[in-house]
Amino acid sequence: KAEWEKRRAGPFEPLPRNVTVALVGHRAAGKSQLLPRAAELLGRFAVDLDDELVLRTGRELKDWVENDEPGFRLAERACFESLQPGIVVACGGGFLAHHPDALKSCVAVIAPISFETYRARLLADPAGPGCAPDPTQGRAGERCDRHEFRSIGAFRRFIDVGRYRT
Numbered sequence: 618k619a620e621w622e623k624r625r626a627g628p629f630e631p632l633p634r635n636v637t638v639a640l641v642g643h644r645a646a647g648k649s650q651l652l653p654r655a656a657e658l659l660g661r662f663a664v665d666l667d668d669e670l671v672l673r674t675g676r677e678l679k680d681w682v683e684n685d686e687p688g689f690r691l692a693e694r695a696c697f698e699s700l701q702p703g704i705v706v707a708c709g710g711g712f713l714a715h716h717p718d719a720l721k722s723c724v725a726v727i728a729p730i731s732f733e734t735y736r737a738r739l740l741a742d743p744a745g746p747g748c749a750p751d752p753t754q755g756r757a758g759e760r761c762d763r764h765e766f767r768s769i770g771a772f773r774r775f776i777d778v779g780r781y782r783t
Contacts, residue, residue: 644710
């Protein structure tokens with residue numbers, strides 16, 4: 618809290634136009650929903666990385682990830698690195714886990730989501746990846762892994778939220 622008060626009391630330092638703002642976080646956290654609002658507030662161009670990958674490759678992401686995740690991750694990284702600097706980009710749910718070092722020159726903003734909301738959104742989305750089956754219940758789609766959900770905290774050390782490097 619003291620750090621926040623110190624920053625708030627200090628002079629406002631605008632974000633340089635060449636610094637990218639990356640919205641990251643769990644799948645279903647609402648990054649794509651935040652994207653147009655964040656871009657408008659910052660006066661920057663908005664790119665949804667998943668949509669850009671589909672546009673560039675013509676491949677369906679769910680099928681690509683299921684059948685060739687290493688190839689998908691390589692293409693995801695290459696697409697991110699090819700984007701014009703200074704935009705606002707919503708990264709896919711696995712981006713932070715697989716490419717944390719790609720965010721070092723960006724301002725990374727983590728979209729927060731509770732486990733309960735995460736689970737409810739995944740179960741409600743018939744087109745999405747859903748939740749892993751729970752073998753103890755005998756039904757698919759009933760278990761969302763808290764370990765997977767908590768893992769995002771381990772990646773926070775790789776990014777410098779709220780600060781930037783030029």
